[in-house]
Amino acid sequence: MQFMLLFSRQGKLRLQKWYVPLSDKERKKISRDLVQTILARKPKMCSFLEWRDLKIVYKRYASLYFCCAVEDQDNELITLEIIHRYVELLDKYFGSVCELDIIFNFEKAYFILDEFLLGGEAQETSKKNVLKAIEQADLLQEVRLLV
């Protein structure tokens, strides 16, 4: 996977994760382009589209669009389920997640994503294991550790 974007129906980016080196300018341009393209699509359209030399896989959950860019040989359907699993993880962690949770706790959304995907590849697909890692970290938060 080359990158993942979360944005609202109003086109506001809520989370962006880049797995390939790109300049700030390119990132902004890509996000703008894609947000526009995807928001212009109608609900019943297919979840995949060709974009430049990449495949875009996206899905809308309530007010949020989740959008991944994968390479030509990557599997679209399994990417769709990567999105779904991430949504499930957020949902489980926040308890029926909504856009506001992701806005106010954006750092958590990033941490959860890092436990699930690393370098653009699935690191751990078991929901239990990912959440265990996050909760362990939460437990650690006030414990002083000697480094």
Place this chain on the structure above:
Amino acid sequence: MPAVSKGDGMRGLAVFISDIRNCKSKEAEIKRINKELANIRSKFKGDKALDGYSKKKYVCKLLFIFLLGHDIDFGHMEAVNLLSSNKYTEKQIGYLFISVLVNSNSELIRLINNAIKNDLSSRNPTFMCLALHCIANVGSREMAEAFAGEIPRILVAGDTMDSVKQSAALCLLRLYKASPDLVLMGEWTSRVVHLLNDQHMGVVTAAISLITCLSSKNPDEFKTCVSLAVSRLSRIVSSASTDLQDYTYYFVPAPWLSCKLLRLLQCYPPPEDGAVKGRLVECLETILNKAQEPPKSKKVQHSNAKNAILFEAISLIIHYDSEPNLLVRACNQLGQFLQHRETNLRYLALESMCTLASSEFSHEAVKTHIETVINALKTERDVSVRQRAADLLYAMCDRSNAKQIVAEMLSYLETADYSIREEMVLKVAILAEKYAVDYSWYVDTILNLIRIAGDYVSEEVWYRVIQIVINRDDVQGYAAKTVFEALQAPACHENMVKVGGYILGEFGNLIAGDPRSSPLVQFNLLHSKFHLCSVPTRALLLSAYIKFINLFPETKATIQEVLRSDSQIRNSDVELQQRAVEYLKLSSIASTDVLATVLEEMPPFPERESSILAKLKKKKGPGAVSVELEDGKERGELNGGGDRGGDAAIAASNASTPSPSADLLGLRSAAPVSGAAPSAGSLLVDVFSEAGPAASSAGVNDDGFLSALHAPEASDSPLVEGPGDSDSAPPSAASEDPAPPLPESDELLNKFVCKNNGVLFENQLLQIGIKSEYRQNLGRMYLFYGNKTSVQFVSFSTTVSCPGELQSQLNVQTKTVEPLVEGGAQVQQVINIECLTDFIDAPLLNIKFRYGGALQNISLKLPVTINKFFQPTEMAAADFFQRWKQLSQPQQEAQKIFKASHGMDTEVLKAKLLGLGTALLENVDPNPENYVCAGVIQTKAQQVGCLLRLEPNAQAQPGEQMYRLTLRSSKDTVSQRVCDLLAEQF
């Protein structure tokens, strides 16, 4: 406020976010942000040391501001400070900030790397993971330099925790992708493969991504992964849906891992071991069977996960392309999806079927779905799905269904989305030509194409229809009639005017018998469009008019009047003015005979393999460009040789080349060969240059590139024996025989495979420089013989011979050289070469002369190799792979794996591949490390399309670097020869 406040809420941050959300306008938001930035800046600069919590909070605010899209230029140091905090959350926020806002300040990087190093060696798995995540997120070269050695150790160490292993594997993958040269293979590699056997599914899931990437780059080193992957896959596929506990996703066991395993197997050919292969085929069958079972859940996640595996399995089946049974089953399965209610599945089925269509085993099966696909093209509401349907129609087209498919595509074109029209036009044009049985159908199709989507019809397309009409006399009358009718339309596209002007100018006479299309009617029709057209079209029309004067003397007066009018003869456009003036003059002074000769019907264009070329005509001239570049480079080398070769070479290149793109009327001053880009004003010429110079040499017979030179010589002495024969009797017969080629002559030959100019040979007496150029199947070589001594060479003679079979494969002609070469002087010899059919051996060059009484007798191989006759062809990835698949018979492929003899510098590799004569195709190979090229070898007898793939393992240690070179072409001898030649170049 947030609905949940998990973790330690940072109240200040939440307030700030709320404030931003409450801003009514962009300006208000910017104002609020600037206020906050000023506040944070003063806090960071303040004297009072900030506690960890505040630092974390401010860093987090900065991060939030950055993610909103604003620039942040401070706070990095505070974030780095957080890394060494002993509070986990502070550390975590520090890492997050660093990952998102990478900074290239070297002092900072040193500090960051130090903090990471500490965490990696902390033996605290949570900290280690944080550090690894940071490396993976940043993935910079500096990080690779610092950690590429350490991470493999962590990955394979026996005591590493599973979660750390997972992070380490993917972290390493990221570093490998970014800086493959820094990740050195080693003892750890074999242990990585065995992670496929790991008990922990999460570890396998993470590790397999790394293994797949490494395998695709170094397949041999990771070969053992195939059987491991097959057995892992087989265990998953046969497991019950509950066996894998949390790794089962909506009743599908380990879908991610299954897909990745199937993906890994696509890096390899089918397993050779019968047992492994049997097991794999069984897995694939099971997957296909499961697709037929009733779903275990109605949830879309269930069917997506299940079908993800199915599609990946089908990809593998297509990749193997060797199991007819599985291919047909896959095709049937996809056929079911074509009518599925899920748009996603229809899209994927269309896409996947496209590749199935190019397999000989499943082509027929795919064709049975034609009606469904046509229906999809007509009724799908989503343009991306329609695009897939159009692609599939194109892929499944063959002679049996071409008319239907072309008709459907044409009618779709009327309403097609603008974004895909140009591509559709090309596709229709290619199919119409490729499968045309009767050419009137072809002409109709192309004219329809221009009518429906004229703006999207590129020059290649209308050039092509003209070439075909010119070449096929059975269709000329029909074409003239049809185009005449098409021009009747009140608003017709300029491209139609171009085609009309050209065709009526050539073949208007064929319909002139009908009073409705009498010469004058034709002329008036064309001329009625004149004023609406652009300059290039007008130029073309003027040429059509002069042709009319020849075809129909009765139009002469009318046309002369037009030419004489101020708007022509004083036209501000110099090309139009020149044409008007010269045509007018020509028509008034030339006799009928001269006119008839000058304006004779166009000679046929050489027949060519159009399926690739028509599409790839877009390409003009990397070939030409590279020749020029090489000129510049090699000139230095010749000069460096310490003689006057350089000047001679320049002179030769300036003086030598008569224009290959002979203008219709010879109006243009001779253009240099390398001036491939035609000027806008000379459209008629463009048609020629599009067809390549061979058109003019084959067609306009006496004006050709070769014939011009050797025609006068040919009668004299076609193969120059040199004056030696007539001069004096040889002292001994034995010494007069050409010497056997020098032992190093093969090596010398290899030096010239990828370049055309340079020093071929040098000893103490003699230096031989070469400069050569090739067009189509013709070549011309200049040899410069330099006398390095101060004493003259006498009885200097050279012979070029084609030993054995080569005689019937190459036609080589030379001009005589002077028998006397003064000391320090240089003589030049021109050799003309025509490639009749593909060949392996090289012509022999024998040089004999006397130096101080001693006979010198040297034989060399002349560096004429088959690749010199390459014409580069550009193509898109899809075409490349389709073509690649079509050339999948074992004898069509030649492959070599060999050690690199030089470094793997990208630019050098590219230059060599371009020098080979092929087009270097960017963004075609999924692996950016690899190179793929395409070209067509032009011989008189045939054209041989040739595809090439070069896979370096650049990251291996020097001395271990290898290449795999694969050639595919329609002719086995060509694949083998090009492969042999090229393998010596790296």
